[in-house]
Amino acid sequence: MTDRPGLDALADRLTPVRRIHPAQAMAAAAILTLLGGALVLATLGFRASHAGTTATDTMFLIRTGLLIVLALASSLAAATMARPAVGTARKGWLWAVGATTIVPFAAIIAALVSETPVADQLYPVNGIECLTYSIGIGIVIMAVLTLWMRGGAPVSPERAGIVIGLAGGSLGALAYSMACPHNEIIYVGLWYTLAIGATTLLGRLIVPHFVRW
Amino acid sequence: MDADDETLSRLMALAQQGDKTAYRTLLGECESWLKRYYARKIGHETLDDLVQETLMSLHRKRASYDPDRAFLPWLAAIARYRWIDHLRKVYRKKETVLNEDLIADPADPAIAAKISLDSLLKRIPEQQALAIRLTKIEGLSVADASQRTGQSISAVKVNVHRGIKRMSAAIEEGQ
Numbered sequence: 254m255t256d257r258p259g260l261d262a263l264a265d266r267l268t269p270v271r272r273i274h275p276a277q278a279m280a281a282a283a284i285l286t287l288l289g290g291a292l293v294l295a296t297l298g299f300r301a302s303h304a305g306t307t308a309t310d311t312m313f314l315i316r317t318g319l320l321i322v323l324a325l326a327s328s329l330a331a332a333t334m335a336r337p338a339v340g341t342a343r344k345g346w347l348w349a350v351g352a353t354t355i356v357p358f359a360a361i362i363a364a365l366v367s368e369t370p371v372a373d374q375l376y377p378v379n380g381i382e383c384l385t386y387s388i389g390i391g392i393v394i395m396a397v398l399t400l401w402m403r404g405g406a407p408v409s410p411e412r413a414g415i416v417i418g419l420a421g422g423s424l425g426a427l428a429y430s431m432a433c434p435h436n437e438i439i440y441v442g443l444w445y446t447l448a449i450g451a452t453t454l455l456g457r458l459i460v461p462h463f464v465r466w
Numbered sequence: 467m468d469a470d471d472e473t474l475s476r477l478m479a480l481a482q483q484g485d486k487t488a489y490r491t492l493l494g495e496c497e498s499w500l501k502r503y504y505a506r507k508i509g510h511e512t513l514d515d516l517v518q519e520t521l522m523s524l525h526r527k528r529a530s531y532d533p534d535r536a537f538l539p540w541l542a543a544i545a546r547y548r549w550i551d552h553l554r555k556v557y558r559k560k561e562t563v564l565n566e567d568l569i570a571d572p573a574d575p576a577i578a579a580k581i582s583l584d585s586l587l588k589r590i591p592e593q594q595a596l597a598i599r600l601t602k603i604e605g606l607s608v609a610d611a612s613q614r615t616g617q618s619i620s621a622v623k624v625n626v627h628r629g630i631k632r633m634s635a636a637i638e639e640g641q
Contacts, residue, residue, distance in 0.1 A: 263521065264493060267485075267489045269482065269484035272530075272533075336531070337543035342639075404529060406527035406543075408546070409634065409635055409637060412635070
């Protein structure tokens, strides 16, 4: 390009910009999750208020821990993708996905060996409620992360869509988990996986259209 | 590259604050660097357009640069993104003349090798890289590339498509 005035014109158009920072996205996701959790508690109540469940049930603690790990890894991946650089390894979220897939696998095994009919452990009414809240809150989080990501420069819009979907789904599920009264691995393996899978698919299909540049 | 990474990073930090003089200097340096970066990876007739597009992307996405990190890996990520976008769009017009006289002569060869387009092409299978080189960089028709490589016409098309897709997923991966 020997057109030097082109560079002059570009320089003339320069205006100060506020640097994009991953902390902005992480803070927005955290605030929205807290608001989502507050909505869940206000409408459904905390899980300990349901008969037979407590805040210290092993499954609740494990589920909460796994969702936090998946949410942190995917949110961080999404947030850092906005600032690209060759030589950047962003594989942490894949390990988190790998770790959490133990839940649906364990659910399949439990279903295969269960003496109680599987249908009796699915609780579809609660399951639909789980999907509604988790996906609903997740979509709001995804929308905000996508809007934020548009200010950045993700060089893999498809991967950005996947991690935004994962982040939205896991944070939505985390918010709903506060009210979820179930401890059965089959229930958790089915409905939570469906919720996070749905937002991830949604992210992969829709988000790239908005963040491509 | 005339200016080192530290200088470019400082210029970009000033540009983010609205310093037009620093920005103009930076753009000039980036223009020279990009010409060398794209050397022999794009036809001579489209080199200027691609450099221009990349500089426009730099301008639009300047808020995404973090001055605490190196500048060239950020610029290279943007340049790779634009290059792959260009490969997707380009259709054969005529056999392309490559800029044989433009050879990357970086101040730091180790960094340059890590962020180069060659290192990206090396990340995909050889047959895919060859199909991309012939049809998208040298400007051969699919039929000519098929004859040259011994791959069928459909194999050339598939290799180009898959190769571009794989490179697109590996933009941020270094050597």
